[in-house]
Amino acid sequence: xxTDGVDPQGTLTxxxxxxxxxxxxxxxxxxxxxxxCQQLGVSRGELRKALATLEAEGQLWRHVGKGTxxxxxxxxxxxxxxxxxxxxxxxxxxxxxxxxxxxxTRLAAxxxxxxxxAEMRTCMARSRSATSWRQYESWDNRLHRSIxxxxxxxxxxxxxxxxxxxxxxxxxxxxxxxxxxxxPDHHSFKEHEEIVGAIADRDMNEAAQAMRRHLQTVERKxxxxxx
Amino acid sequence: xxTDGVDPQGTLTxxxxxxxxxxxxxxxxxxxxxxxCQQLGVSRGELRKALATLEAEGQLWRHVGKGTxxxxxxxxxxxxxxxxxxxxxxxxxxxxxxxxxxxxTRLAAxxxxxxxxAEMRTCMARSRSATSWRQYESWDNRLHRSIxxxxxxxxxxxxxxxxxxxxxxxxxxxxxxxxxxxxPDHHSFKEHEEIVGAIADRDMNEAAQAMRRHLQTVERKxxxxxx
DNA sequence: TCTGTTTACCATTGTCTTATTGGTTACGAA
DNA sequence: TTCGTAACCAATAAGACAATGGTAAACAGA
Numbered sequence: 001x002x003t004d005g006v007d008p009q010g011t012l013t014x015x016x017x018x019x020x021x022x023x024x025x026x027x028x029x030x031x032x033x034x035x036x037c038q039q040l041g042v043s044r045g046e047l048r049k050a051l052a053t054l055e056a057e058g059q060l061w062r063h064v065g066k067g068t069x070x071x072x073x074x075x076x077x078x079x080x081x082x083x084x085x086x087x088x089x090x091x092x093x094x095x096x097x098x099x100x101x102x103x104x105t106r107l108a109a110x111x112x113x114x115x116x117x118a119e120m121r122t123c124m125a126r127s128r129s130a131t132s133w134r135q136y137e138s139w140d141n142r143l144h145r146s147i148x149x150x151x152x153x154x155x156x157x158x159x160x161x162x163x164x165x166x167x168x169x170x171x172x173x174x175x176x177x178x179x180x181x182x183x184p185d186h187h188s189f190k191e192h193e194e195i196v197g198a199i200a201d202r203d204m205n206e207a208a209q210a211m212r213r214h215l216q217t218v219e220r221k222x223x224x225x226x227x
Numbered sequence: 228x229x230t231d232g233v234d235p236q237g238t239l240t241x242x243x244x245x246x247x248x249x250x251x252x253x254x255x256x257x258x259x260x261x262x263x264c265q266q267l268g269v270s271r272g273e274l275r276k277a278l279a280t281l282e283a284e285g286q287l288w289r290h291v292g293k294g295t296x297x298x299x300x301x302x303x304x305x306x307x308x309x310x311x312x313x314x315x316x317x318x319x320x321x322x323x324x325x326x327x328x329x330x331x332t333r334l335a336a337x338x339x340x341x342x343x344x345a346e347m348r349t350c351m352a353r354s355r356s357a358t359s360w361r362q363y364e365s366w367d368n369r370l371h372r373s374i375x376x377x378x379x380x381x382x383x384x385x386x387x388x389x390x391x392x393x394x395x396x397x398x399x400x401x402x403x404x405x406x407x408x409x410x411p412d413h414h415s416f417k418e419h420e421e422i423v424g425a426i427a428d429r430d431m432n433e434a435a436q437a438m439r440r441h442l443q444t445v446e447r448k449x450x451x452x453x454x
Numbered sequence: 455t456c457t458g459t460t461t462a463c464c465a466t467t468g469t470c471t472t473a474t475t476g477g478t479t480a481c482g483a484a
Numbered sequence: 485t486t487c488g489t490a491a492c493c494a495a496t497a498a499g500a501c502a503a504t505g506g507t508a509a510a511c512a513g514a
Contacts, residue, residue, distance in 0.1 A: 032504060043459050048506085064505045065467030078381065079308065079388035088382040096382045099334060103326040154305065155315040155323045155393060161306035162389060166382060259475060270488050275477085291476045292496030460511075467504075474497070484487080 011042050012050040019059075019070075026071040030060070033068070081162065085169040093167050094219040098212060100163065104148050104156060106208040109199045112150035119146045120196045127182075128189060136182045143192060147199070147211075171222075187217050238269050239277040246286075246297075253298040257287070260295070308389065312396040320394050321446040325439060327390065331375050331383060333435040336426045339377035346373045347423045354409075355416060363409045370419060374426070374438075398449075414444050 018040060024030060031039065037047040051068065054060050061073035078084055108116070123143035130136035141164070148160035182188075191214035198207035245267060251257060258266065264274040278295065281287050288300035305311055335343070347370055354366035368391070375387035409415075418441035425434035 034504085045458070045460090051505095062505060063467085064465065065503075067467095067504060077388060077392070078385040079392050080385075081306065084382055084385035088385075092380050092382045095334075095380055096386065099330040099383065100327060100386070103330060107322075107326060153319050153322055155311055155319045155390075156326065158305040158307070158311035158315075158393075159323065159327070159386060159390065161304060163382075163386065165304070165306050166385075261475085272488065278476095289476060290496085291494065292474075294475060294496095455514100457514080458512085460509105462507105462509085464507080465505095467502105469500100469502075471500075472498085475495085476493105477495100478491100478493075480489105480491080482487105482489085484485100 011040070011046045012053055014040055014042070015047070015050040015054065019054075024070050027069060029067045029069050081165055081169075085166050088166065088170060090171055090222060093163075093170050094215065094222060096163060097167070098215045098219065100159070101144070101147075101215060102208040102212040104151055104160060105195060105199065105211040106204045107153065107156070108147045108150035109202055109204040109207040111152045112147075112199050116146060116150035117196065117200050120150075120199070124189075124192050124196060127192070128184075131181055133180075133182065140188065143196075147195070150199070187221075188214065191217060238267070238273045239280055241267055241269070242274070242277045242281065246281075251297050254296060256294045256296050308392055308396075312393050315393065315397060317398055317449060320390075320397050321442065321449060323390060324394070325442045325446065327386070328371070328374075328442060329435040329439040331378055331387060332422060332426065332438040333431045334380065334383070335374045335377040336429055336431040336434040338379045339374075339426050343373060343377035344423065344427050347377075347426070351416070351419050351423060354419070355411075358408055360407075360409065367415065374422070377426070414448075415441070418444060 018036075019030070022030070030036065033044055033047055033051070037044045040047065051060070051062065055062060058072060060068055060070050062068045076083060078087075112120075120143055123139050123146060127136050127139035127143065130139060145157075145160065145164070148157045151157065191210065194210040195207060195214060198210050245263075246257070249257070257263065260271055260274055260278070264271045267274065278287070278289065282289060285299060287295055287297050289295045303310065305314075339347075350366050350370035350373060354363050354370065357363035357366060372384075372387065372391070375384045378384065418437065421437040422434060422441060425437050
């Protein structure tokens with residue numbers, strides 16, 4: 001194993017020298033392969049071998065249609081709705097809801113106005129009188145969102161909307177067709193009452209716990225049987 | 228005031244009839260004004276008056292370059308990083324962090340592996356030996372993210388990243404220049420120790436409370452004096 | 455036979471141009 | 485004045501085109 005067996009024509013060395021000499025800062029794009037191989041006087045295949053080595057070393061990264069860039073590949077942000085949706089699952093969604101929504105409810109109990117609470121009660125009444133699961137879920141959604149609105153924190157509301165969007169995408173096909181409308185004694189009705197009641201009482205701890213109990217019921221129903 | 232003073236040519240009535248007859252479901256786009264006014268045999272001005280009435284009634288919505296659509300105008304999603312950033316403020320950001328991150332820490336105490344905890348300790352050590360505020364904040368960021376990673380919930384991690392992106396954008400210009408590096412007895416060092424210690428002990432409640440105490444200190448420093 | 459070069463093609467991405475659309479204004483006719 | 489017509493504007497959408505990394509086949513040279 002001779003040294004020139006590793007880098008026969010010195011393409012890699014030549015490329016390193018070029019990068020050291022060129023005025024390229026981090027995240028800047030270097031010339032396209034078709035130009036660069038002419039500048040260095042090597043074939044495109046040899047150049048790509050050297051580039052592959054540097055990429056393996058983490059000194060640069062490449063992407064079709066974009067180019068070749070200095071530095072570390074930008075981590076694909078998980079903070080993106082589509083990528084988050086494609087990588088998660090219903091169990092994670094419920095766990096996240098159980099973590100976050102009770103705390104939202106706690107803050108709602110502190111900040112909700114009378115109008116907010118009236119809005120929640122309206123949503124509850126409409127969900128009770130829903131004539132289809134689709135209607136019920138619409139009002140259920142709106143109830144949960146009105147609680148998030150009551151926190152008077154736009155960022156928190158945005159986080160809730162994000163979570164909600166992921167939830168809808170993940171449990172998409174889940175259409176309950178076995179019954180045409182919710183039972184009058186559907187568990188959610190009583191649980192919603194408890195949540196909104198605690199918010200109206202300004203009982204922050206009870207509000208949070210009621211929401212947690214509600215979501216845990218939903219999770220149980222979701223993961224064990226369908227509904 | 229005669230009846231035909233309200234709708235002289237009956238354009239509005241004609242348009243209502245057209246919409247009732249046409250096979251247009253919710254969210255579907257109706258023909259552009261230039262076509263529609265020919266179909267109905269009225270001038271574009273008259274058509275636009277009728278459309279304005281229906282829009283005021285909430286039966287349709289219009290937008291330049293897009294068209295005219297049946298149904299309610301889609302609410303601009305707050306679940307968007309840029310809009311959320313532009314409407315929130317540092318106080319909301321801290322409130323949201325104090326609500327969410329302790330719960331993340333609680334779950335991390337349950338799910339963290341030994342490797343996760345080692346990663347957290349590495350971040351703490353690096354932040355202690357940082358020679359600039361910029362370095363310190365980089366390792367502080369990475370510590371908080373490693374805690375979110377330890378939850379083993381990709382959706383929760385995505386939510387954390389979202390919150391973090393907003394935080395960075397909101398408190399952007401805030402560069403601490405009064406000292407070149409953090410004090411060796413900076414409050415965060417001890418608080419980070421308590422958080423990671425509780426995670427290592429699998430003490431979920433203490434982990435959550437330690438994180439809450441830490442963030443409340445950060446909030447106090449942020450809102451009262453700068454740092 | 456093996457290695458490297460050339461060439462062509464592909465899928466993805468970015469950029470530029472063009473067309474469409476609601477909104478507005480000016481002008482003229484009734 | 486009132487209303488229809490035309491023209492223009494800004495925002496948006498859609499398509500055309502070019503550029504780029506990735507890949508395989510054909511070819512040449514040892």
